[in-house]
Amino acid sequence: MKKPLTERQKELLKIIYDFIKNTGYPPTFEEMRESLGVSSNQSVIDHLAKLEEKRVIQRKKGIARSIAILPIGYEILGKPGLAPFLGATAAGAYTEAIEIKGEWQKLSQDVAQLQENIFLLKISGDSMINAGIEDGDVVLVREAKEFVSGEIVLAETPEGTTVKRFISEDKPPYVYLKPENPNYENILFTDDVELKGKISSIMKNGTWKSVK
Amino acid sequence: MKKPLTERQKELLKIIYDFIKNTGYPPTFEEMRESLGVSSNQSVIDHLAKLEEKRVIQRKKGIARSIAILPIGYEILGKPGLAPFLGATAAGAYTEAIEIKGEWQKLSQDVAQLQENIFLLKISGDSMINAGIEDGDVVLVREAKEFVSGEIVLAETPEGTTVKRFISEDKPPYVYLKPENPNYENILFTDDVELKGKISSIMKNGTWKSVK
DNA sequence: CTTGACACAGAAGATATAGTCGGGTAGTAT
């Protein structure tokens, strides 16, 4: 008789998931403690122990950032998947080897949520032409919360949504959005500007290439 | 003029990718050093610096296991993706807001490779009936190399391929495969037995549930 | 009114992990 997760446990699971999605690696106790808004590691440890007991996550003793979310955890978070169909095997008596059928099967409607939020955008305009992004191109955007100087980002500004290179440096104008076309001006980064995601790939002639 | 990755750098990238796929979190310097088969951390650091310079990965100074593979890295590894199509935005002048179209677009044939190797299996037999896995059921398998006692696994034995619970304990019979049906015998774990993956979900009446 | 589950505080100690320093070799280009 498995018990369901408590509110606090669900919160922590969500915190872990979001952290991984955002950084690419799991959080430390300290980072989770911070996100939970408590002052002691002990709380985190207690909750992690429960989550592990309930097979929602898995950890390794003494290893830094060693939290992995197990399938049950993803299910609780509502993150489904897509998979190829490989054939039949046996759970009872031994039977035939696996034969590859090569079919595909949707596990849920919400496929994109599998690992991260990604979506496609059609570009209009030529302000990023020197980065190889041209009018009419389709680019792939990965949603993110943390950004590194030099990355091409999707930004929301009071004037609208736009794609530019994000620059953060320690000399004026410090933080701004930079077009890759000399005919356009930099956009200073103000409180009104919100970064939505990173442009990671671009489709050219039907094939995908990385942006740089 | 970007230089391509050297052989060694590609090897390290692959090592990092495999480690993450397998454990759910990135490796330490020590673990990478081991996989590279060298005796000094410095080698790893040198290669990581190059990979970071070439925008293949991204790291944070002083932070444990803080390697994230960037889109270019995934491209080099040949791991594509699938994404919903959201609409048009502007790279030039500001234009309209994003409108959701809700279409889907395939980025490549090889969709399953996105984040990990997963596939479906049709079960025959009733040896796992007490775990809720019945004859004719379809289960989802995630390929893995490391296994924890208690997990339901897909195993290859000299007699054939089978699904059982993997048990590893410090009393006899120590390591074995356990059916979830009293009518079946345990299978002792020998050198001939190879674990291929973990059963993470099962489809019942068209919907997916976690196995326990 | 005791017991247990849940949630949290605060601090000390142990160890896992990143980083630094100062080298060495082989190959290739200037």
Next chain:
DNA sequence: ATACTACCCGACTATATCTTCTGTGTCAAG
């Protein structure tokens, strides 16, 4: 010859991170 790049060795240091210990308060169940 000199300079560069890719690749590697080994020992040391600094700190990031996990763990352990002891104790508090609440709330619901027996």
